[in-house]
Amino acid sequence: MRRAVVLFGVLVGVLGALLGFRILKDRRAAEGPPGGSGVVEGTVVDVRARLNARVMARHVEEGARVDKGALLVTLDCTEPEANLAETEARLAMARAQADAAKAAALAAGRSSEAVTSQAAGSQAQIASLADQQGLAKRQAERLRQMGGATTEAALDQAQAQAASLEQQLEAARHASTAATRQARAATEQVRSSEQQAEAAVRAIEAAEAMLRRARVSVAECELRAPMAGSVETLALEPGELALPGAVVARLVDTRRPKATFYLPNAELAAAHPGQPATVRADAYPDRTFAARVVTVAREAAFTPRNVQTRSDRDRLVYPIEVHIEAPDGLLLPGMPVDISLGAPEGAAVAEQRP
Structure with missing residues (x-):
């Protein structure tokens, strides 16, 4: 019985000491920063x-230490690389089409200049023939008024020359109308060729954008460290x-x-x-x-x-x-x-x- 009391007293003392130590520790912690x-x-x-x-x-x-940019993992890049090759081919084709469109626009411009010049020449020819035809008609009229003072052959020749110039003038007018229409068509062709050349340039820009996207996809096949670390x-x-x-x-x-x-x-x-x-x-x-x-x-x-x-x-x-x-x-x-x-x-x- 006495032994139990002693043990109980020791236990109470130990618990009291632990409690006091805990209270002292908490107090110091509370008093600390x-x-x-x-x-x-x-x-x-x-x-x-x-x-x-x-x-x-x-x-x-x-667990490995890596530097920034270190290669971590490689992914299968078969499809992105094939897409990149296709995009590069499309870009080359778009550039070739753009070159062809530029050449066509240049040729259409030169053709329009030639047709426009031809139409201007037709107008000048019409003016010249009109003057000649007027002169020939006046000459024939003078010979007709002279009566017996001139020969019938000379009068016929003058009238025939006036008629011929009249026909030439009419043909020149038709040719001028055709040349004017051709000039308008050539102008429209030039405008169409220029639009095609502009579309070809836009196609190149689109192909270049697709190429950049394809290159980004290929670059994503290699996953690299964005920073140094573990x-x-x-x-x-x-x-x-x-x-x-x-x-x-x-x-x-x-x-x-x-x-x-x-x-x-x-x-x-x-x-x-x-x-x-x-x-x-x-x-x-x-x-x-x-x-x-x-x-x-x-x-x-x-x-x-x-x-x-x-x-x-x-x-x-x-x-x-x-x-x-x-x-x-x-x-x-x-x-x-x-x-x-x-x-x-x-x-x-x-x-x-x-």
Whole structure:
């Protein structure tokens, strides 16, 4: 019985000591600088496929460090390459058609100039024949008025010459009408040829746009790293089908780790962007890392429905994001850390220790 009482007393003493230690720890934490707990995060980028194609090869493994632009995965490019070749052929054909249309427009322009000149020449010929025909008619009339003073043969010759010039004048007028119509047709042909040449130029522009699109599709057959970082996951194996928008690889950049912790409403005034902070990680108990507050949320998280009492207001918490100054790869994503506002003691020395 006495032994049980002793054991009970020892147990009560141990529990009292633990409780006192916990209360002292909580009191010190309450009296210390504002802060909280968070998890280290890195900059995560998902590399997604834009094509519906099979994975041909993976050029890296999960966990590998890659530089920006490094080749990660190659997709089957048979169809995009065939489309690229077809587009290049269409562009060459469009350029040839444009050259032919330009040549046709040039030839139509020259033909129009020739026909226009011919029509102008016909008008000049009509004027000349009209003058000659008028002169011949007057000559025949004078001979007829002379009566016996002239021979009948001379009168017949003058009348025949006037009739011939009349026929030539009528033929010239018909030829001039035909030439004028040909000139109009040639002008329309020139306009049509110019429109065809313009359409051929637009066809070249459309083919060039299709060519750029085809080249983009071919470039998408090689998925490259958009930034330097670590390959966290490779979602597909060679032979598997990558769908448009599907995540093929995930990269994590740990060069600038960050973490988010929450401050209660009563301590929010102590936080502001640009403020120094101290980070401690369980993996490095003897080391502190300098950090800096980046954002202070303007809206509370975990807000009760009705904030009426002081205890309710104390339950309001605001997310605070900090960027941590740590060597690349030292603080890994997912590591739990404790964050407190204010610069660490001896931060300049602590940051240089290996």
